[in-house]
Every structure is written in structure tokens, then in C-alpha cells.
Amino acid sequence: MSRARVFPSVQAFDLPDAGADVTSCYGQLLRFVRNRLKWQDEAADVVQDAYVRLAVTAQRSEVRNAAAFLHVATRNLVHDRQRAARVRHVPETNDTDIAEIPCPAPSAERVLIGRQRVAVLEEALRELPDKRRAALVLYRFDNLSHAQIAERLGISVSMVEKHIRFGLAHCRKRLEEMEGGPVAIDRQ
Numbered sequence: 001m002s003r004a005r006v007f008p009s010v011q012a013f014d015l016p017d018a019g020a021d022v023t024s025c026y027g028q029l030l031r032f033v034r035n036r037l038k039w040q041d042e043a044a045d046v047v048q049d050a051y052v053r054l055a056v057t058a059q060r061s062e063v064r065n066a067a068a069f070l071h072v073a074t075r076n077l078v079h080d081r082q083r084a085a086r087v088r089h090v091p092e093t094n095d096t097d098i099a100e101i102p103c104p105a106p107s108a109e110r111v112l113i114g115r116q117r118v119a120v121l122e123e124a125l126r127e128l129p130d131k132r133r134a135a136l137v138l139y140r141f142d143n144l145s146h147a148q149i150a151e152r153l154g155i156s157v158s159m160v161e162k163h164i165r166f167g168l169a170h171c172r173k174r175l176e177e178m179e180g181g182p183v184a185i186d187r188q
Contacts, residue, residue, distance in 0.1 A: 025071070
């Protein structure tokens with residue numbers, strides 16, 4: 001088998017003929033790299049870089065065992081790639097791993113349900129009497145205490161508590177009607 005057929009990009013280099021046909025090492029080196037790197041598309045690049053190192057070194061000095069040189073150079077290049085990936089904090093993953101990473105954004109369905117719930121709650125708030133709506137909004141959105149709301153609205157603390165309780169019950173009822181079951185309205 002000729003060098004050009006086994007490893008076409010090597011033909012531009014004058015590879016040494018040192019006891020072993022270095023082009024026959026290509027498949028073995030490729031398997032070696034694929035077993036150690038998760039990025040399969042980089043395996044051919046690593047092996048080609050090893051052949052380039054061999055060609056450059058052979059021009060400067062005599063290479064006694066080209067096959068051994070290729071194996072050592074390939075192993076060193078694999079270590080270099082793995083070290084570089086750790087330094088860059090890029091985890092070695094393949095396309096399957098990436099496809100399994102869940103998206104942190106809510107699904108389109110969850111966004112739609114959220115928008116529907118907000119619309120129902122806005123309508124429920126509009127249905128409340130003015131003081132009840134004001135007490136509920138001041139409590140839930142402005143985080144005022146019952147005493148602060150009572151002072152602001154000119155009513156008793158007891159009345160504020162009733163307005164909030166009845167306002168929340170009304171909003172919960174509207175959400176249950178929309179969703180067809182019991183709903184919890186948490187304080188956030």
C-alpha cells in the first residue's frame with residue numbers, strides 16, 4: 001500500500017524509511033487516539049500532527065525507529081490536548097453528552113401556562129373591591145406589614161387581615177377554576 005493511499009496528507013513530506021513502514025502505523029495510531037479523546041473528529045488531526053513532527057525531526061536529525069517515534073509523539077500530543085482542555089475548563093464531551101444537557105429555560109408550555117395564570121390573577125384582582133385589592137397588593141407586592149397597610153388605608157389591622165384573607169381566597173378560586181383543581185398561592 002502506498003503512503004498516499006494510507007495517509008494522503010503525508011505525501012508532501014519526505015518520511016524516513018527506518019525499518020518499519022510508518023504509513024502502516026496510521027490505523028493503529030488513530031485507534032489509540034480515539035480511545036483516549038472523546039472528540040472523535042480530533043483524532044485524525046492528532047495523528048497527522050505526529051506525522052508532521054516525524055517529518056520535521058527527520059529533516060533535522062536521523063530518526064532510527066520512525067514507528068516508535070510516531071507512537072511517542074502521538075501519546076504526547078494526546079496528553080497535550082487533554083491538558084489544554086483542562087486548562088481551558090472545557091470538559092471533554094461528545095455530541096451525545098451535549099444533547100442530554102437540559103435547557104435551563106422553561107418550556108414553551110410552561111411559559112404559556114404562566115402567562116395564562118398571570119392573566120387570570122390580574123382579572124381576579126380587578127374583580128376585588130378597591131380596599132381589598134389595595135390591601136392585597138400592598139401586602140403581596142409591596143411587602144408592607146398589616147399595621148403599615150392599616151395606617152395607609154385608614155382601617156383596622158383586623159380589617160386588613162380579612163381583606164388579605166378574602167382577596168387571596170378569591171384569587172385562589174379563580175386559579176382553581178382555570179386549572180380544575182386546588183391551587184396553593186405562596187408568599188414570595
